[in-house]
Amino acid sequence: SIDAARLIGRIRELGEIGRDAEGRLTRLAGSDNDKAGRNRLVAWIEAAGLDVAVDQIGNIFGIWRSEENSGEAPIMLGSHIDTVINAGIYDGCYGVLAALEVIETLKDRGVTPARPIVVAAFTNEEGVRFAPDMLGSLVYAGGLPLDAALATIGTDGSSLGEELERIGYAGNIEPGFLKPHAYVELHIEQGPVLQREGFSIGAVENLQGISWQRVTIDGVANHAGTTPMAMRSDAGLAAARVGLFLREHIARSNAPSVATIGTMRFEPDAINVIPSRAAFTVDLRDPDEDRLQALEAALADFLVRIGAEEGVTISVERLARFQPVAFDQGIVAAVEASAKARGLKSRRMTSGAGHDAQMIARIAPTAMIFVPSRDGISHNPREHTEPDDLVAGANVLLDVVERMVSG
């Protein structure tokens, strides 16, 4: 089994890198804090005696190979170490550090696996600064041209390519340079299912589709005191109707869809001026592609309707669109078998979050392992997973990898 203290110690150590004066943890992709986190990870990879490789989109790889196995396609394990704003310490980092822990555990045993084993930390998984999310793994899987990805402009106006140069993580290896034999990603669930139902391992067999759009509503700025309610074109009120429509529509349809308006900007953003503009993002998800398309269509219809009813003009920009993905049944079964052998309760499940595994599934058999998130909370400093669960998940990852590389 893996070294529980080493794994948990590293998660906590990495979780201190990138905190501000108020103790808020934020390591947005390509930022100085991201650089500090990456430097720490690379130091651990080097200390473990692995080869470090950084590709042109900034993905970091720690490669354990020998003369005997270097001709074989590697097993790739990983996740990401970028975070959202005011994040928890587990999202992504757990998967990367557990992958490193699995490799070190096998290495310490003195065995030579049948295939190289690689730990990967993909760039900009969160998508908070640069859209789309899972950008680094998407480029790695050939789903987005490198040039387009590097030219991506972030929420602060910076370009991803320039930021990677600036922090010293614009590598020169071509993304996709290692074609994995299989990819396995261990992650916290970030949702409430496992804890609520008393399971400690999730054998993730699919992942829901994700649709990200930016909506810009243009009304007419006017004086808050002199403009009668009936004579307004209030972009802010039109935006308010969008969020409430999505919630009611999903409630009526009784689908597992989720819809979130996470960002909102008013212009001119002044107390006594009716907003001339409201710009916001819409995040829509559903495990079923047809239902996701129906939800997108309902939103589009509603935008036409409020355009007319509110006297506003609406434009929509697509930021990300990923279809639902089904994972490799063989790996999913291996996860279940390991849990059973270790006496851990497991269930098959769907991932609500997007993950790098969703992208790498385009080029290799892929699956994921989930461990419980307390109260289902993630993207929040209160994100928490019990140490026993962290260790259990890493041991299942170890078992799955061992089965793949034992000759």
Next chain:
Amino acid sequence: SIDAARLIGRIRELGEIGRDAEGRLTRLAGSDNDKAGRNRLVAWIEAAGLDVAVDQIGNIFGIWRSEENSGEAPIMLGSHIDTVINAGIYDGCYGVLAALEVIETLKDRGVTPARPIVVAAFTNEEGVRFAPDMLGSLVYAGGLPLDAALATIGTDGSSLGEELERIGYAGNIEPGFLKPHAYVELHIEQGPVLQREGFSIGAVENLQGISWQRVTIDGVANHAGTTPMAMRSDAGLAAARVGLFLREHIARSNAPSVATIGTMRFEPDAINVIPSRAAFTVDLRDPDEDRLQALEAALADFLVRIGAEEGVTISVERLARFQPVAFDQGIVAAVEASAKARGLKSRRMTSGAGHDAQMIARIAPTAMIFVPSRDGISHNPREHTEPDDLVAGANVLLDVVERMVSG
């Protein structure tokens, strides 16, 4: 009559000061752009041969007095030259420059009026950067202690006192140093009534009450993909309900009340994170104090209700509260008489916007004169008043002042 070309030329010239690269006019109180506008105004006041005085809250006065009349209480005319974000050129500036024009017209005639005449430009009327609005005239009228006003923190974290020091307009005269015999403010209507009904002069006899509050809603940040709709505490959706509630409540009550949510800020403001916080301002107005109080109470009740229904915590901070004001009937009648004598169609009306006159009415007989705003648009670069109307309003102001000072 006044010099139309001089007046309109100055309005346009001042309207070019404080434009950004995209041509947007913004002279927020205490900013570098405000300083540039103030400097221009002071130069014009000096060129007209008036005494310049700046008080401790940065109000600027141009004083025309003689040995004969300096013992008398002055007639004060004025408004403000600070602007909203992306403003028009008339709001406030018209009243200040017309006041100066009236003084110069009388001065050019070589007469000595029975009282001094003063043009005033009050600090931070708009309230966009520092709350409350009408701050300079409020301090002048003794409604807010100077120290508290100087300590006001703006939307960008700066303090008004420091900003006035920085731009060189922290004067040393005590606010209220001149107690006016009367105060008259000429202003664009900023609403649709005069144009729609074909009047060129509004004799403003009252001004509606203004209630400004900042509402902060705290929910729970969580993952946009994994958190079922029914398990969310979404601060953004709760905020959306407030705006729609206010609109529906006013429509149902059939009152002339207006409600505006002009600013909105989400935290963490990330595409895939349910907002943990939505902070916004609420601007409520009504000409009737009882109805305004009822509207405030309805909002307070609704906030309690959505606190429970949405699982969010709500806090409210008061930013400004001014009761409706009735103006001096004698001055209102003088405005009507002048309009009639000049063959201008006038009507009595209520002001929807707040004005410095609302504050000065606490210490002197006060009224206002309105001229039409095209399409009722203000706080918008499309704000426009026809030159003929601008000239007509200034001539009515001239008549009203002449009647007051002709011994």
